[in-house]
Amino acid sequence: MKTELAIVGGGPAGIAAAVEASKYAKKIVLIDENSVLGGKVLRSPKVPLDTVHSDPLAIKAGHQLFDEFETVKEKITTLTETEVWHISNKKVLSLVCRSGKYKDVNSIQADQIILAVGARDKTIPFPGWHLPGVMTIGGLKNFIQNGISPGKRILITGTGVLSMPLAAQLIAQRVKISAIAEAGTFLSQAQLGLTLLMNGGQDKLKYGMQCWRSVKRKGVPIHYSHVINRVHGSHQVEGASIVQVDKNWHPIKGTEKKIEVDTIATGFGLIPQIEITRLCGCRHTYDRKLGFWSVDRTPNMETSIPGIYVAGDGVSIKGHTAAIIEGQLAAISACKRENASSNLPVKKMKQMRKIGSRISEQSAVHSGIYDIISDDTLICRCEEIRYADILKAAQSNVQDINDLKRRTRLGMGHCQGRYCGEIAHDLLQKASGKEFKHKSFTQRLPLKPVTLGAISGETNH
Amino acid sequence: MPNNKSIEFTLDNKTILATEGQTIAEAMIAAGHKTLRISKEGTHQGVFCGIGVCFGCRMIVNGIPNIRTCVTPVTYGCSVQTQNEADFVNTKEGIHEN
Numbered sequence: 001m002k003t004e005l006a007i008v009g010g011g012p013a014g015i016a017a018a019v020e021a022s023k024y025a026k027k028i029v030l031i032d033e034n035s036v037l038g039g040k041v042l043r044s045p046k047v048p049l050d051t052v053h054s055d056p057l058a059i060k061a062g063h064q065l066f067d068e069f070e071t072v073k074e075k076i077t078t079l080t081e082t083e084v085w086h087i088s089n090k091k092v093l094s095l096v097c098r099s100g101k102y103k104d105v106n107s108i109q110a111d112q113i114i115l116a117v118g119a120r121d122k123t124i125p126f127p128g129w130h131l132p133g134v135m136t137i138g139g140l141k142n143f144i145q146n147g148i149s150p151g152k153r154i155l156i157t158g159t160g161v162l163s164m165p166l167a168a169q170l171i172a173q174r175v176k177i178s179a180i181a182e183a184g185t186f187l188s189q190a191q192l193g194l195t196l197l198m199n200g201g202q203d204k205l206k207y208g209m210q211c212w213r214s215v216k217r218k219g220v221p222i223h224y225s226h227v228i229n230r231v232h233g234s235h236q237v238e239g240a241s242i243v244q245v246d247k248n249w250h251p252i253k254g255t256e257k258k259i260e261v262d263t264i265a266t267g268f269g270l271i272p273q274i275e276i277t278r279l280c281g282c283r284h285t286y287d288r289k290l291g292f293w294s295v296d297r298t299p300n301m302e303t304s305i306p307g308i309y310v311a312g313d314g315v316s317i318k319g320h321t322a323a324i325i326e327g328q329l330a331a332i333s334a335c336k337r338e339n340a341s342s343n344l345p346v347k348k349m350k351q352m353r354k355i356g357s358r359i360s361e362q363s364a365v366h367s368g369i370y371d372i373i374s375d376d377t378l379i380c381r382c383e384e385i386r387y388a389d390i391l392k393a394a395q396s397n398v399q400d401i402n403d404l405k406r407r408t409r410l411g412m413g414h415c416q417g418r419y420c421g422e423i424a425h426d427l428l429q430k431a432s433g434k435e436f437k438h439k440s441f442t443q444r445l446p447l448k449p450v451t452l453g454a455i456s457g458e459t460n461h
Numbered sequence: 462m463p464n465n466k467s468i469e470f471t472l473d474n475k476t477i478l479a480t481e482g483q484t485i486a487e488a489m490i491a492a493g494h495k496t497l498r499i500s501k502e503g504t505h506q507g508v509f510c511g512i513g514v515c516f517g518c519r520m521i522v523n524g525i526p527n528i529r530t531c532v533t534p535v536t537y538g539c540s541v542q543t544q545n546e547a548d549f550v551n552t553k554e555g556i557h558e559n
Contacts, residue, residue, distance in 0.1 A: 033513055035484075035534045040512055081532070098533075120514050130517075132495035132507030139511025139531075143490060146483070150490045150508070235505040236495050273514075381509070381517065384502050414516035414527070449516075449527065 003029045003077070005334055006093055006110035008084050008276065011039020012320040013116035013312025015065050016327030017334075022072040024335035029077045029108055031084060031095065033448075037069070038062065039118055040138060041320045043145055055165055057203055058320055065324065079105065085446035085454070087113065087280050091307060094446075096454045106457055112307050112334040115276050116327060119313035121267035122291070123419055124158075124369055125387075128231025128240075129266070130378045137162045137267035141169065149175045151263025155240050157181040157228040160269040160363040161192065161208065168211035171218050178261045180215070181226040181242040183249055183268070183369065188362055189224075195358045200351040204319075228264065229256065229372040237262055243372070250368030269363025270317045271422060278443040280308055286438050290316070290357060291364035292422075293440060300333035300341075301326060309334050318349075318356030325349040370423075370430050379427060380420040382413020387427065394431035400439050401425055414449055417441045470539045485530035485541055486511070486518045497530060498544035520544045 004025045007014045010032030018030045032039070041055075042062035069076075079095070079102045086094040093108045121136035128134070135143075135150060137158060143150055144166070154170060154177050156163045163180055170177055182189070196205040215222065225245050232239035244255035269291075274284060277295040282303035284293045294316045301309045309330040312323035325344055332340045373379070375388040385408050393407045401424040404410055410424060411417025417424070421441045429436055446455070466481040472494060479488035486508050489497060496505040497518050509517035513532040521542040522528040526549075530541070 034532050120510060120512060130504060130506055130509075132497070132505055135508055136510050136512075139508060142511045142531075143487060143508075146487060148483075148487050148491045150495075236507075378504075381506070381515065384500060384504060414519065415514060418514050419510075 001029070001077075001105050001108045003027045003108055003110050005029070005112045005114065005331070006091075006108055007031065007114045007116060008093070009039065009116035009118060009312070009314065010034070010037035010078070010080070011116060011118050011312060011323070012041055012061065012065060013118075013314075013323040013327035013330075014039070014114070015069050016324040017114050017116060017311055017331040018076050019065070019068045019072055020328040020331035021335055022075045023340075024331075024337050026075075027077075028075065029079065029110070031079045031082050031093075033081065033083050035081050035099075037078070037080065038066075040142070041323075042066075043142060055207060057207060061320055061324065077102075083448050083450065084276070085448055085450045087276070089281070094455075096450050106454070112309065114309045114311060114327070114330045114334055115280075115314060116311045116323075116330075117273045117276055117314040119270040119272050119317055120418070122269055122271045122363070122365070122422055123266055124268055124365060124372075124423065125377050125379055125420075126228050126230060126266075126372050127374050127377045128233065128237075130381050131231055131233060131236055133233075133237030133262060134231060134264045134266065137166050137265045138270070140263070140265040141166050144169045144173060144175070147173070149173060151237075151261070152176060153178045153261045154263045154265060155179055155181065155228065155242075155259055155261040156265045157226075157242065158267040158269075159183040159365075160267065161359050162267060162270075164208060164211040164215060166265060167220060168214045171214050171220075177215075177218070177220045178259050179242065180220060180222045181228055182222065182224050183227045183245060183366075184224065184362065186224045192359065192362055196355060199355050200348065201355045204355070223257075227251070227369060227372060228266065231264065232258075237264055240264055245368060247366075248368040249366035251371050268365050269360055270313060272314045272316055273418075274314070275416070275418070275443055275447055277303060277308075277310060277314070278440070279445060279447055280305055282308060282310075288438075289364065290360040292360070300338070301330035302333060307334075316353065316356060317360050318353045322349045322352035322356065365426075367426060367430070370426060373427070379423070380408075380410045380413060380417075382415050383409045383411075385410045385420070387431070390427055391431045394428060398428060398432065400436055401428055402439065402442055404428055405441055411441050416447075416449075468535055468537045470535055470537065470541060472541050473543055479535040481535075483535050485520065485522065485528075485533050485535050485539075487531075488535050489518075489530065489541075496543065499546060501546045501549075503547065
């Protein structure tokens with residue numbers, strides 16, 4: 001298959017890019033790994049507008065976007081349940097389409113590419129975090145949004161702005177929340193409100209306050225400066241303990257409290273998914289304040305590789321409003337219609353980016369939290385590598401995290417280091433007591449595990 | 462959800478009802494089934510990221526192992542099995558299910 005423009009990721013940024021590009025380009029391919037478009041934020045076009053248990057701003061934006069998409073969808077080739085596992089330097093996308101009418105398509109030659117793959121939750125390991133019943137905040141939200149509760153008594157723990165909306169959604173669906181353990185202070189949350197107020201985020205602040213009030217009304221205990229420090233249960237979550245932390249998030253001895261729970265939602269903000277831009281060879285920068293790597297881009301959303309553009313939370317965290325505008329901007333740039341960008345609400349985009357950066361700064365992890373990790377805590381969930389394995393390797397002159405990976409198999413499992421890779425650097429420093437240059441695991445193909453048959457070009461998977 | 466047609470499928474040879482449009486992982490959670498795979502070391506794991514990244518929810522679907530159930534919709538009559546990786550053995554041809 002050949003196309004003028006290939007868009008990877010069918011969330012807010014990707015859909016907006018496709019809609020915008022349909023004005024200028026004849027051949028557009030939109031690819032997503034889920035069976036429905038919408039991404040992590042919008043998830044599904046089927047959520048009714050009056051749904052009480054979801055972010056009304058996202059639903060409203062989603063409806064508008066899906067309505068626009070509906071009017072142009074004949075012009076767009078949409079591949080769902082499709083995994084992109086490689087992009088060559090000739091802009092050939094290798095893919096596996098799992099079902100539907102494009103099942104036989106295994107590669108697409110594109111003139112231009114927009115990568116809009118979004119973000120994922122940043123997680124910090126704790127003893128027992130691998131057990132069934134522990135989920136990411138974003139993951140649990142997806143289930144709740146579709147009316148399914150993974151448990152009857154929930155603990156929400158971590159930091160950032162996603163806890164309160166999740167709590168409000170759970171309350172709306174009459175699911176009991178045992179407690180919220182927020183690593184940050186009440187003051188840090190209040191400061192965030194101020195940032196929203198001063199940067200045009202009034203609607204987001206209003207929604208946040210609504211969520212907070214519903215949590216207070218329900219009497220859900222909110223423990224500020226607290227984090228989870230262990231899960232009870234051997235085969236699934238049967239309880240949890242939380243512990244108070246100091247200003248660097250070191251656990252304070254003697255402050256442990258047991259909480260009755262069967263399900264735990266954990267997350268420390270969101271991080272951009274940069275595996276795909278790294279595989280393409282785009283330049284990236286690590287931002288210590290934000291606590292993540294992001295891809296370098298021009299004001300027109302082009303990366304350091306000509307013809308490869310980016311948009312949305314896969315670049316930096318800013319939410320759906322700015323992601324939609326970035327998607328439009330990337331499409332305009334990729335289609336070489338720069339004059340069209342004067343109609344875009346660029347000011348709003350910049351405000352939302354600023355708010356997003358503040359939120360990311362506030363969610364950046366303080367190193368004391370790693371003290372909750374015990375020697376037998378799984379760090380790599382896939383290969384079952386424990387902190388003791390890192391400690392052992394650290395005693396024998398490890399060079400960097402790639403060396404650590406070779407010695408321990410950390411990050412060599414199915415998720416390809418997407419969770420342990422984020423913290424491998426910090427844990428190596430902690431285990432060895434030495435400073436290391438900040439690195440990521442080397443990115444290699446395939447981007448997601450695929451069968452040898454798929455790599456050899458078979459399409460009857 | 463406006464679409465609520467039920468579909469039957471099997472989990473470890475038992476019949477389960479799901480709602481059309483649900484992912485397998487959603488149907489598992491709705492049925493109260495939390496352990497989706499057991500690792501070589503015997504660790505129970507289930508849905509973690511819910512967005513197709515962590516592979517914690519991988520199961521055997523229609524005989525094919527390592528299917529991420531959180532991005533795979535339930536289809537009528539599909540066969541879903543808990544993935545017990547202790548049962549996987551190495552053979553000359555590669556890794557097969559026992």
